[in-house]
Amino acid sequence: MNMRTLNILSKLYYLNPRWLYLVVSVLLLAPMFLPIPNPEIDAAPAAQGVYDTVGRCPDDKVILIDSSWDMGSKPECMALLECFVNDLVKRKKKFVVFSSNVFAPTFVMGVVEPITDKAGYVYGEDWVNLGFILPPGNNQALLVDQLCRDLHALRPFDINSTPLSELPLMQNVKSAQDIHMVYAVNYCPPEQWISFGKSQHGLLVAFGGAAIMAPYYQVYVDSGQLCGLLSGNRGTSEYESLTGIDGMGKKVMMSFGFGLCFIIASVILGNIGFNAARHMRRIS
Amino acid sequence: MKKNITRVIAFVAGLYFLLEFMLPAGIAFNKTPNPQAPDTQTSAKVYIVKNEKAEILENPDVNVVEKSAFKITTDDKTVFLNPFTPSFGNVSTFLLVLAAMALYLGPINLTRSELNQILRRRQGRMESVVYMVALIIGIVATASRDTVVGPPDYTSFQGVMTVTYNAIFYGVNLAFYITSMGLVSFYLVSAAHRAFLLNNLESGVMMVSASIVMIGLTPVGDVLNRMLPDWLQLGIMSQWILTCPNTAVQKAVVFGACGGAFVAAMRNWLSLGQREE
Numbered sequence: 001m002n003m004r005t006l007n008i009l010s011k012l013y014y015l016n017p018r019w020l021y022l023v024v025s026v027l028l029l030a031p032m033f034l035p036i037p038n039p040e041i042d043a044a045p046a047a048q049g050v051y052d053t054v055g056r057c058p059d060d061k062v063i064l065i066d067s068s069w070d071m072g073s074k075p076e077c078m079a080l081l082e083c084f085v086n087d088l089v090k091r092k093k094k095f096v097v098f099s100s101n102v103f104a105p106t107f108v109m110g111v112v113e114p115i116t117d118k119a120g121y122v123y124g125e126d127w128v129n130l131g132f133i134l135p136p137g138n139n140q141a142l143l144v145d146q147l148c149r150d151l152h153a154l155r156p157f158d159i160n161s162t163p164l165s166e167l168p169l170m171q172n173v174k175s176a177q178d179i180h181m182v183y184a185v186n187y188c189p190p191e192q193w194i195s196f197g198k199s200q201h202g203l204l205v206a207f208g209g210a211a212i213m214a215p216y217y218q219v220y221v222d223s224g225q226l227c228g229l230l231s232g233n234r235g236t237s238e239y240e241s242l243t244g245i246d247g248m249g250k251k252v253m254m255s256f257g258f259g260l261c262f263i264i265a266s267v268i269l270g271n272i273g274f275n276a277a278r279h280m281r282r283i284s
Numbered sequence: 285m286k287k288n289i290t291r292v293i294a295f296v297a298g299l300y301f302l303l304e305f306m307l308p309a310g311i312a313f314n315k316t317p318n319p320q321a322p323d324t325q326t327s328a329k330v331y332i333v334k335n336e337k338a339e340i341l342e343n344p345d346v347n348v349v350e351k352s353a354f355k356i357t358t359d360d361k362t363v364f365l366n367p368f369t370p371s372f373g374n375v376s377t378f379l380l381v382l383a384a385m386a387l388y389l390g391p392i393n394l395t396r397s398e399l400n401q402i403l404r405r406r407q408g409r410m411e412s413v414v415y416m417v418a419l420i421i422g423i424v425a426t427a428s429r430d431t432v433v434g435p436p437d438y439t440s441f442q443g444v445m446t447v448t449y450n451a452i453f454y455g456v457n458l459a460f461y462i463t464s465m466g467l468v469s470f471y472l473v474s475a476a477h478r479a480f481l482l483n484n485l486e487s488g489v490m491m492v493s494a495s496i497v498m499i500g501l502t503p504v505g506d507v508l509n510r511m512l513p514d515w516l517q518l519g520i521m522s523q524w525i526l527t528c529p530n531t532a533v534q535k536a537v538v539f540g541a542c543g544g545a546f547v548a549a550m551r552n553w554l555s556l557g558q559r560e561e
Contacts, residue, residue, distance in 0.1 A: 017474045024473050039503030042519060071461045137379030146376055153373050200305075211501065218526045219534045234501045257502035259469065263476045264495050270477040 006280045013273025020266060027262050031254035038250040039237070039257070046221045047238035049228030050206045053181050054087060061180040062173050063088060063095040066193070070103035073187035073210055079236040079248040080208035081111050081185045087243045089119035094169060096179075098130035098155070100143055100190075105131045105159060124167040131159030141192045148176035148201040176201035181227065188213050194225045208235065232256070291555040298553035300375060304368035395419065418452070425449040493529075497522045 043051075057063055065084070069077035088095050097112060099105050108129065121127050133155050135143035146154045152164050152174055164170040172178055176197070181204035184193050189207040197203040204227045207217055211232025220226040230239055233256045236249025398412040428445040430436055437443035482488055499505045500522025509517050550556070 013478075015477070017470075017477070020473050020477055021470045024470060028469070040506060041503065042506055042509070044519070044523065071458045072465045074462065134380060134383070136376035136383070138383045139379070142376055142379065146372070150373070154376075215526060215530045216534055219531045219538070222527050222531050253503060257504055260498045260502050261504060263473055264498055266473050266477040267480045267491060267495075270480065271482045274481050 001276075001279070003280065003283065006276045006283075009276035010273055010280055012269045013277050015269075015273070024259065024262060027258040028255045031258060032251070036254050038246055039253055041234075041237040041241045041250070041253065043238040043242050046218070046226075046229040046231070047235055047242060049221065049226075050084075050183070050208075050230055051087070051228070051239065051242045053204050053206060053227045054084075054091065054093060057093050057180040060172070061178055062169065063093055064179045064182045065095055065097040066100065066182060066184040066186070066189070067097055067108045068099045068101040068104045068184075068186045068190075070101055070107060074107065075252070076210050076232045076236075077185050077187065077208065078107065078111060079233060079252065080230055081108070082115070083236045083239045083243065083245070083247050083249055084183055084185070084208065084230075085112050085115050086245045086247060087239065089115055089121055090243060090245065094126050096128045096130060096169070096173060099132050100135055100140065101186075102132050102134075105129070109159075124162075125169055128164075128167055128169050128173075129159045130155050140190045141196055144190070144192045144196040145200065148179075148197060148203065150175055176203050179203060181206060183208060185209075189217075194220055198225055206230070211235075294553060294555055297375075300368060304366060304372060307366050307368065391419075421448060422452055425452060493525050497525055 054063065065081070067077075067081050069081075085095070097108055099108055112127070112129065116123070116127055123129075133143065133147070136146065143154075152170070155164070157163055158167060158170075182193055182197055183206045184190065185208040187210045189209050193203075193205045193207075198205045205225070206228040207220075207226055208230040209217060209232075211234060214229070214231035214235075217226065217229050217231070221229050230236060233249055233252050236247070237253045240247050240249045395416075398415045400406075401412040402409050402416070425445045425448040428442060429449040430440075430442040430446045436446040438447065480487075480491065482491060496518060499508070500518045505518045505522070509519050512518070
């Protein structure tokens with residue numbers, strides 16, 4: 001390879017990062033405005049596990065959703081919550097939602113209320129929002145443990161300050177025995193649901209977390225401690241494929257896919273440029 | 285003296301939670317398991333002999349309203365299976381109170397430091413002024429806003445405060461947070477381009493496995509899967525990387541971290557290794 005070619009290739013390594021930022025911006029935004037059809041996504045066993053566990057929920061039990069994400073993880077977690085709630089209302093499952101993050105209830109309301117209103121779900125009978133629950137001593141383990149033992153003692157009111165005893169659904173939901181499964185959605189869902197919810201109280205636990213956390217939580221799916229896992233936009237898209245409801249997950253999946261492909265391309269370009277520059281230094 | 289009081293409180297509190305968690309259900313009672321009355325509703329083994337609980341369970345006239353691993357509730361009484369469980373709620377509430385006290389420590393210290401900055405006319409005092417103004421407006425707006433759902437009444441003080449609260453929370457805080465998180469994606473690409481270099485075998489293995497997992501996550505991976513033969517399915521390869529090598533590594537990391545956390549917890553509980561003054 002002559003010096004001229006090496007010189008051109010080495011410029012790939014010293015490329016101004018602003019060009020990369022521009023390309024990323026275009027790749028992330030373009031699929032949102034262009035009429036690109038939703039991709040066909042094959043569901044992984046972890047997503048199938050969540051779907052099957054929801055299907056096995058008996059009528060006399062509820063599904064508990066721990067939705068504690070906020071603006072930082074909104075792009076991934078909002079879709080993770082939306083696809084799950086869409087499935088619950090489609091299959092007529094009753095659910096209770098709460099947050100252990102003070103910012104989260106606003107976002108929960110923004111996702112859950114439009115879906116339940118559209119599906120004709122009655123608040124207090126088909127679903128309940130407990131709002132923000134402060135973990136005792138800022139300790140998530142105590143929150144999970146106490147919630148599983150006596151939910152009414154931990155949180156006697158719902159988000160509207162209505163006593164739980166006045167809500168028909170909550171009259172039958174008092175402890176872990178009345179809960180079929182827990183679905184924790186967060187950037188990094190608390191492991192205490194596994195150590196206390198699953199091991200101590202026998203709850204079925206599924207997580208919806210950021211894609212970057214998938215390698216960490218996959219261990220618990222493998223060991224059977226998590227009945228399922230939805231990771232980032234990919235997890236959302238897989239779940240939407242299973243439920244047959246196209247939502248936010250598939251809409252952003254193309255952007256997500258383009259972004260990941262460009263990261264791989266950046267690694268390749270950076271390495272070509274780096275090796276060309278190194279080769280040039282050796283020759284000169 | 286003060287240090288010893290703290291040590292004793294830490295030890296007793298730790299011992300309480302340890303015993304409450306570790307002691308098996310029924311420890312407060314005469315511990316003879318009754319094979320004729322297995323508790324099918326819970327994973328905990330239930331012990332029944334000559335005690336209040338046995339009387340409840342063996343008396344057909346008593347209506348057991350609720351039975352869990354922790355308590356049995358009848359129409360008129362609740363019997364806890366572990367002697368520490370009845371006070372669990374109170375202890376947790378006490379922790380909540382402590383946490384609430386600690387919550388103010390941060391803002392108070394920060395405000396003192398910022399106030400100092402302004403009073404002593406140090407460099408960067410304008411940032412401190414912004415902090416103080418935002419703090420005051422934030423407290424007033426949060427305390428005075430109208431919590432009723434619906435459009436605010438702009439003519440009232442509460443309505444104005446509601447608008448102010450929404451502007452601070454949704455207009456500024458939310459936008460800043462989302463922007464800062466969004467910037468991560470740009471830095472990610474920049475780091476992948478400049479820092480992820482193929483220098484040795486380890487980085488090569490990492491790069492190949494990361495690329496397979498990433499392509500397996502994209503719709504491109506699904507399209508490729510439909511064209512590739514069975515033995516070259518990206519989805520299967522990606523799943524294998526996540527479930528086999530990744531699981532092994534993660535388990536090793538978790539074991540190590542848990543060991544460290546256990547040691548740290550024991551040191552805290554027993555107040556070991558604290559600096560003597």
